[in-house]
Amino acid sequence: MELSAGDTAWVLSASAMVLLMTPGLAFFYGGMTRAKSTLNMMMMSFISIGIVSVLWVIYGYSFAFGDSGSKWIGAFDWSHLGEVVNDLTSNGAPYPIPVLAFAVFQLMFAVITPALISGSIADRTKFVTWSVFIAIWVTIVYFPVAHWVFDFGGKDATGAGWLAARGVLDFAGGTAVHINAGAAGLALAIVLGKRVGWRKDPMRPHNLPLVLIGAGLLWFGWFGFNAGSALGANGTAALAFMNTQVATAGAVAGWLIVERIRDGHATSLGAASGAVAGLVAITPACAFVAPWAAVVIGFIAGAVCATAVALKYKFGYDDSLDVVGVHLVGGIIGCLSIGFFGTKAVNAFGADGLLYGGGFTLLGKQAIGAFSVLAYSFVVTLILGFILDKTLGFRIDRDAEIEGIDLTEHAETAYDFEGRSGGSISGALSGVRTTEGAPA
């Protein structure tokens, strides 16, 4: 097989788009916290880019996609990336793109998944412990789960992940990314406990324009996430692209209609949240359903997630920025939706769901995929979180949390609120000190 310049160009571009989703997520989450926690929230996403990229090139790619013959995990080996510059990739079938293009594309998925978790533990997480958590979590949760779902085997198609081999359909990561992150988010919200003043103090989003910028960047990057998962510039990519757009639009409508009826107002936070809920739900389904079905899936996801974000008040866990209500619930809706709306008419590698005469077979497979990832991620994250809490401590102390985590963990504040003149009273009193000592 010859290398395809078009396919390679698209996968490389899509990789850059998926990378942009993580800073986009930082904006989306950062605007939703209180002003005193903005930078920490954004840093929890940014640090994931740093840590996961390094681990990926050392061993992460191999753990997830290495040829081991095992259906549970890839090879316990170094990644050997860079020794294979001109080799083409194969993932169950050969693709005319370099292995490195596939590896860098999959890296971006590994980067954003732990970042998604951070929304459930806003305002109160020790930064060092979070960093250690990311490194261990991707190693024992993300890399294996990515193997289960995304690895269709080597050149001879052996060693495919157990969910992929069973015929569970997840085009771009509804299970490995969203259900995985959502279940982990729930576990960490339980380990860390509620924020000081939860349900008593107002914890309003401090900057909704930032949330909308973040949602816009996520929406843009998600075309790379979903359409890029075709691993080629072809009709499947175009289908995924179109479905991503219309499902998201449907979800914005679904969320806003619920809000308007329930609360009396359609809010900007609702529009941003609805968009993300729709993007999450269409992720696994985007190349297996027709565009009309994508609109329906999006609409259902928007409406259901708008309701699901209230679960935390019912059950009493402080999932601060609704990782469970949006990513876990949206991911489950998306995965199961393929069991209803999936059709071979749009993709020969797909399967027919309930509405296309496929019976309950596909729905059953989808349910196995969704709930096995949910259970594995929740249990392992709960244990890991508990161990880290008992050893390093996962939560900052109460005084630091009240003062603001930006200042206590990072020695910075997001905004200079001092004075209309630009010069500040506190600045005049505190002066400047550099590493060379006070300036003359």
Next chain:
Amino acid sequence: MKLVTAIVKPFKLEDVKVALEARGIHGMTVSEASGFGRQRGHTEVYRGAEYTVDLVPKVRIEVLIDDEDAEAVVDAIVAAAQSGRIGDGKVWVIPVDSVTRVRTGEKGSAAL
């Protein structure tokens, strides 16, 4: 001398400033304030969660004046800041022992 303090709705600041300037008052101190009176606060809804916002933004205007101007100044502020709706604010007057202009050291009425 008297200190007149007025707490008014932020968007009434310009009207009050114009009214005071028309009365020959050429100095004031303005600061942002927040609080509540009989109108209490309002509610905001984020992802279905209702927050009661008790403290409403207001503007605090402080003016130093001669004793005999006090009543007229209070009336001018009230006339300018009144919308007739709940939450219009309050104006009060307290006596001042002494006033000194920092630049010249002038004291009393000359410093106003």
